[in-house]
Amino acid sequence: NNPNYSFEQKLLAKQQLAKDFLVAGFYDRAENYYILLLDEPDFAVHSLTQLSLIYQKTKEWKKAINVAEKLIKIDPDTNKTPISHYYCEYAQTVKNNDVLYIKLLQQALQYSPKCSRASILLGRYFLEQKEFNQALFHFENIINQDFDYISEVLDNIRQCYTELDALAHLELFLIIRTFFYD
Numbered sequence: 001n002n003p004n005y006s007f008e009q010k011l012l013a014k015q016q017l018a019k020d021f022l023v024a025g026f027y028d029r030a031e032n033y034y035i036l037l038l039d040e041p042d043f044a045v046h047s048l049t050q051l052s053l054i055y056q057k058t059k060e061w062k063k064a065i066n067v068a069e070k071l072i073k074i075d076p077d078t079n080k081t082p083i084s085h086y087y088c089e090y091a092q093t094v095k096n097n098d099v100l101y102i103k104l105l106q107q108a109l110q111y112s113p114k115c116s117r118a119s120i121l122l123g124r125y126f127l128e129q130k131e132f133n134q135a136l137f138h139f140e141n142i143i144n145q146d147f148d149y150i151s152e153v154l155d156n157i158r159q160c161y162t163e164l165d166a167l168a169h170l171e172l173f174l175i176i177r178t179f180f181y182d
Contacts, residue, residue: 011040018050027054045075052082061090084112088121101125116145120153132160140173 005013018033034051037043048071055064068083087108094100102125108118123138139153139160161170 011037011043015043015046018047022050022054027058030054045071048074056086059089061086061093065090080111081115084108084115084118087111088115088117091118091121098125114145116142116149119145120149123153123156127156127160130163132163136160136164 014033014037018030018037021027021030021033031051031054034047034054037047048067051067052064052071055061055067064086065083068078068086072078072080072083085108087104091101091104091108094104102122105118105122105125108115109122112118119138119141123135123142126132126135126138136157139157142149142153157173158170161167161173
């Protein structure tokens with residue numbers, strides 16, 4: 001706290017300290033400095049981005065979601081794909097709470113409608129619950145999200161159609177899939 005330094009210089013020093021702590025793996029110390037910088041408009045976006053990285057590394061998904069949502073409020077053009085993955089990660093930690101699990105995965109899809117990971121997790125959840133139509137809805141949605149992941153759930157799709165006694169629909173699904181996407 002040298003009185004000869006300007007306020008801006010002190011902020012830059014805090015930012016550099018935070019960066020150094022982050023690189024050294026002292027996440028708690030880096031976190032403290034980035035939190036201090038959040039109230040400064042010129043440093044807020046960078047600090048939130050760095051906090052997001054810290055919470056990814058420490059697997060603190062609730063905190064990662066919180067800072068990502070703040071970042072989106074400040075900068076609406078922020079890529080929303082990471083926050084959808086934070087919601088998926090957080091959902092995995094609350095799998096025993098069905099209502100919260102589904103809600104978190106739906107949030108993931110709200111932030112990123114193309115989040116095939118959330119659809120896969122929802123599809124598998126509904127498959128376990130023997131809600132085959134719901135499971136199919138989520139599994140088949142993957143075609144529109146990221147076609148490369150459809151192979152991960154083809155067996156699940158087949159199982160749903162078998163349970164629904166609708167193998168003719170499976171055949172139609174496979175023909176359409178082959179015709180339009182190969």
